[in-house]
Amino acid sequence: MSEALAFEGVGFAYGGTPVLRDLALRVEAGELTGLLGPNGAGKTTCVRLAAGSLTPQRGVVRLFGRDLRAYPAHERARAVAVVPQESPLEFEFRVHEIVAMGRSPHQGLLGLESAEDRRAVAEALRVTGMAEHAARPLAALSGGEKQRVILARALAQHPRLLLLDEPTAHLDLKHRLAIYGLLQRLHGEGLTTLVVSHDLNLAAAHCARLVLFRCGEVVADGPPRAVLRREILREVYEVDLEVRQDGEGGAPFVVPL
């Protein structure tokens, strides 16, 4: 396996408050990894560091074997795409216009669209099931549909690494399942994906690897069964809970008590 993303001795603090201390994490190409942990544990900071929105104050973030700081903006945007929690929009762009903006890092100085760009946009709309909504204004869509459009834009970037920061935080169950189902299909096609989630059960059901954060440190890392254990979760989340499992191969699921 080859390395997609690596944090080595990464430290980061907002103001004087340390968020990550000496983080070491390695994501292999092709993995679908869930980042878990309570609020303020450093998951989002992790994503923003990997996206290049933040620069580590200590240590190094490596993307496909190369220091992230060495990437020019265009090249970085061809390597990594981000789906944030929410995407507020001030102007009434239409769905296909939003998705087409994902092609920007593949375009030249003048942003002219090629046939390849149009193909990529059509494909991203198809994969996310948004093709029939292409001409609608984004503002007219539901929260779940909007998030699929933002995911389509990220896919149109043709990234090698996809980062999602709680993409389903504001969505109902049906749309959560739809997003995670999509992530699993993309995983099947070999896309390396890192998804931050507050939903332990959804993450456990869809990700082969979970990483649990607490106060800027990784406290557990491995397959869902190794990470979602009662004694670990009780300590990290500070609530009483139970972990159940259906059958031998099933994913564990967590029930607060």
Added chain:
Amino acid sequence: MLLLSVALALGLGNPAAGFAELGAALRGTLEGPGRTILLDIRLPRVLLGALVGAALASAGVAFQAVLRNPLADPFLLGVSGGALLGRVLWASLGASDPLDPGLGAPLAAFAGALATLGILFGLTRAGGGTRSVTLLLVGVVLNAFFSAVVLFLLTAGDTSRTRDLFFLLVGTLPSPSWEVLAMVATLVVGSVLGLALGAHRLNLLSLGDETAAHLGVRVERATWATIAVASLATAAAVAFAGIIGFVGLVVPHGLRLVLGPDHRRLLPGAALGGAAFLVLADAGARTLLQPVQLPVGVLTAGIGGPFFLVLLWRRLRGAGA
């Protein structure tokens, strides 16, 4: 549309020129005082109006994109006021002819506009986003302050140098010389072309700094380049026509309803639309209350003020704030 409004604006006025005279002027066979009025007085004014309208409307679009605020306008942000202050300071230092064709006046106005944007960004971006109400509040205060300083310079300063500049405060289109027109045209056409060529980047910037960066934009650089070019357009307009408000608000807003928000269409559309809008507004200002000639700034503020209030009202109601 633009050509039509230029023709209409040329015809309107005292005395009015008919199609026959316009046709004769086009063929170069017009003679006498009609020729002087039409070609030497009215035509330069109409052309300046077109350039100023194009500059203000495209600057409005650019500011709206980088500030992510559809209410931004060179006048409302205080940028025009800052440009005027730079312009008047320059005049009080020496260059007294208000229609001097040198580059000094527009460059001084450019410096004033840039300084204003520096203040505006420093104040509103320090706290994270650019909240529209904060932004407008800062703009209002800057405007009040700048016009106080300008009035001070115009009344208490060396008035022999500045008395001819009063018309700039209300926004009036003079009849410039061809040299001035050529310079304004170079500055405005250059900046509008610059903005239009970067229009796809305005789309990305309008999504927010972080998203734009994720999509490969060097945000700092692109933002400041946009601001500098939009300020140059504003400065060229303000240096010779003074403060004409709301063009950058009304025209982009109307065109967004027709062309959509994609800046690759909106920006050239706003340049042409702004030109047509101001040419017609000036024709209206010249003729509505004949023989009195209103300053065009009075007319645009008369249209733009209520328009702005309606937009703000709908926005605040929509946000539930």
